[in-house]
Amino acid sequence: MAAVLLNIRTAFQILAADVRSALDSDATDVDILAQWQEDVLRLQTYADQEHMSIPEDEFRNLQHSFVTMLHGLDGAIVMHLATLHAIRFRHRALCDRTAWILLHSTADYTEMLPAYRESALRLYAQAEESHALIPPDELATLRTSLTSLVDNIDSTAEDVARSTTLVDNIRSAYFVLCDRVTTAAQTQVGDADRLMLQREEVLRFLAEAEPHCALFRPAEFNDLRLGVSNMVDVLDDAVHRSSDPPAGPPMVVAQRVRTGRRGRPRVEINPTFLETSLQMRGPTGLAPVFNCSSRTVRRRALEHNLVEPGAPVIQQATDDAGNVTRTHTSTTSPVSTLTDTELDVIVSSILSVFPNFGRRMLAGCLRAQGHRVPRTRLLAAYIRVHGVTGNIFADRRIHRRVYKVAGPNALWHHDGQHGLIRWKFVVHCFIDGWSRYIVGIRVHNNNRAETVLLLFHRARADCGDPSRVRGDHGGQKWKNFFLQLEHNAGLHCSRPAHIWLVHHLFLANINVDVQDWAASWNNHSLHERHIADRSRSPRDRFIFGMIENGPRGISNHQELRVQRREALPDTVDDPQAYGIDWDVLDDPMLMAHHLANNPDEWEAANPFSPGYTRPSELSVVECEAPNCPFTPAEVAAFDAELALRVNRTTRDMGICRLVWVEALRICQQMYTINPE
Incomplete structure (x- = not known):
């Protein structure tokens, strides 16, 4: 941004000096003056595009300088033209300049509109005085054009004035709201109901200001959003303190005692x-x-x-020879000297009692026993002890195998993510193993097999038929949002009616987020060790992989098939190991994250016990969609009433919170009126 600003300042200084020199010389040719006009307009457009890089006052001064230079060049050009040609030139220039101003009709250009309006009126008067020189049809067209131009300027000036007033009102309301929130947080600590009303007022202010965000500079409106978020946090904290006050006075663990001596x-x-x-x-x-x-x-x-x-x-x-030795004594607690075998024994004993412990809990337990183990060693021990799917005692370190499948659609991975299962949301995803391309992803309100099958068929329709599908074990933003609703806005996940309302309000929003994430993933550059060209995106690999490795699962495969020199075989020697990413299995960080988020999906059977066989079915996470507590007519009435109060299409999480508050209030009123 600094470089852009420096370039604009330098170009303006050079251009201003050249224009001033051209205007001072009476012998300057008309074509040269016209060229200077084009340069001024070009720099004016560039400065407008880089508006955010220029200080506001400097930007206004630049625009006024551009207008002054253009007017001066217009006057110099008109002096070289006859009356009729001068009128035509001024009319064409005035229309072009005014159209540019109207296209950028913001408060930054408000002060320029009166000057252009006055120029249009003067040109109209000059045309009337010189009507004998102008053809009748051209004169009529000129009158209509100038009248319309003045009307457009007047209308734009009124709109800008209203917008400026609206922006000023929003700013004033924001500062008044800041004062009210500060007062409420300091004086209403014992009144949770009034604090919650104040919080709703803050959220409603954001909902009212959101439609007018285009009137603000982006940075200013982002500051407004951040300020509203901070206000909500302050009020939430005040509500918690008021609903759970301390049982007694603060503990005094340190106090200042005057000893009668000088000093503190x-x-x-x-x-x-x-x-x-x-x-x-x-x-x-x-x-x-x-x-x-x-x-x-x-x-x-x-x-x-x-x-x-x-x-x-x-x-x-x-020493005796006079040599001086300096020794540094560290006060940092010593790191454990446990060997890997000893550490594995301790971690195994902890996990036998607390099988769901993650890295942090394991580290705390080790510290309690007097061992300070570095994070990397603890993660490695956790992987060694806990193991992975399949043969949990297999050697996974010595034989490093590379993830290998034949090409796009050779293998799809299916994964179910249960981070939102508390609120009966399940994310299902199908991803192509060769290209990492997400072929299908969807958030559902149940975990039934037919739901996953429907998503699979939709993915097949879009991307073709995979040769094989592997089921893998398996929205932080929305999780935090729903936890906040539970903590602060009356959501009870144990009530089916509340779960229905959450699904009705936000299931579509979550799916929009999921689809946007999938689109971003499919177009980002991969950075994986076994991929030769790391700058290629999953979408790139999926599409061009069909050409490089032969098409799979598409109807027109005969047309797309190309000859390959080293085609991977389509027969698989070890189906259990086909399509496993061994790099991930050997990465303690990734496996620790996976194990921490899927603690209940790992095989617990002892492979050395008599009669051990593979499980007949995989683990199942039950999730059924809740029943609607209203009739279809009541749901339609509910949607209509909610649409009058808030904007349900918003993606702002603050306004989504207001949507929940208003929706819950409407449902409570509907149930009170018609409990049956």
């Missing part, structure tokens, strides 16, 4: 609390708690014999 009062820390605190944090972490320096915390711990005096950080020793 002494900070006294409760020794019992200090002893417990030092087991969890060091002096630096405890300093903000006690409102003192870390050195003070360290001194109090020494005074109470809670710690031993540490060795000097730097120690010097001189």
Whole structure:
């Protein structure tokens, strides 16, 4: 942005000097003056395109300078023309300039409109005085054009004035709302109902301002959205404090005591609390708690014999030959010296008691036993102990196999994501294994086999038939949103009616997000070790893979088939291992994330027990769509009433929250009126 601004400033200075020189010279040719006009218009357009890179005051000054230069060049050109040609030239220039202004009818150009209106009126008067020189048909056209031009300028000026007033009103309302929220958060801590009403007012303000976002600069409206989000957070915090007040006065663990000596009062820390605190944090972490320096915390711990005096950080020793040796003593807690085998034994014992523990819980348990294990070692131990699907005791480290399938549509992976299962949402996805292209993705309100089959058939219709399908084990934004609704807006996931309302309101919105994510994924550049051209997108690989590796599953395969030198065989020696991404299995980070998000889907049977066989069926996560509590007519009435209150098509999460609040209120009123 700085480079763009510098270029505009430099070009303007050069252009202004050239135009000034041309206007001062009476011998300048008309063609040269016209060329300067084109240069001014070109720079004016470029400056408008880079509006966001220019300070507002400087931008306004630039536009006024452009208008002044254009008027000066117009006058210089007219001096070289006869009366009729001068009128025609001024009319054409005025129409072009006014059309440009009207196309950019924002508050930035409001002050230019009166000047163009006055020019149009003067030209109209000049045309009337010179009517004898102008053909009658041309004069009539000129009159109509100039009259329409003045009307358009007047209409645009009125619209801009209204928009400016609306923007000023929104800004004023925002500052008034800030004052109200601040007052409410400080004075209504004991009144949760009034705080919730204030929160609804904040969300409604955002809903009312959203349709007018085009009137603001993008940066300003983003600041407005952020401010509204901060206000909601402040009010939520005040509601929680009012609904769960402390049972007694604050604990006093440190206080300042005046000793009668000169200097600051002494900070006294409760020794019992200090002893417990030092087991969890060091002096630096405890300093903000006690409102003192870390050195003070360290001194109090020494005074109470809670710690031993540490060795000097730097120690010097001189040997008999006079050589000086400097030794650095670290105060950082030592890292565990456990071997991998010993660490695996401890992790295995922990997981035998707490099988759902993730990395953080495992690290906490190890710290409680006196072991500080680095994150990478803990992740590696977790993979070694917990294992993966299939043969859980197989050697997965020595024989590194590469993910390999024949080509597009040779193998599709199906995955079900249950991050929103609490609210009865299930995400199903089919992805082509060779290209990583998402062939089908959808959020459903059930987990039935026929629902997945329907998505599979839709994907087949779009991308062709896969040779094989592998079922893999398997919206943070929406999850956080629904948790906020539970915490702050009255959503109860145990009530089927609430789940129905959530589905009715937001299932389509979630699917829009999912489809947008899939489109972004399919067009992003891949960065995977076994892919030769990492700049290719999944969409690129899927489409061109049909040509490079032969088409699969499409009706016109005879037309697309091409000769390949090294075609991968379409027969598979090991179906169980076909299409497994071994790089992922060997990556502790990715597997730890997968295991943490799918703790209940791993095989628990002991392969060494008598009679062990593979499970007859995969694990199933039950999810059924809730029944609608209203009749179709009542649902239609509900939708109509909600549409009058809020905008359901919005993708702003703040307004979505308001949609839930209003929808819940309408449903409660409908049920009160007609409980049956």
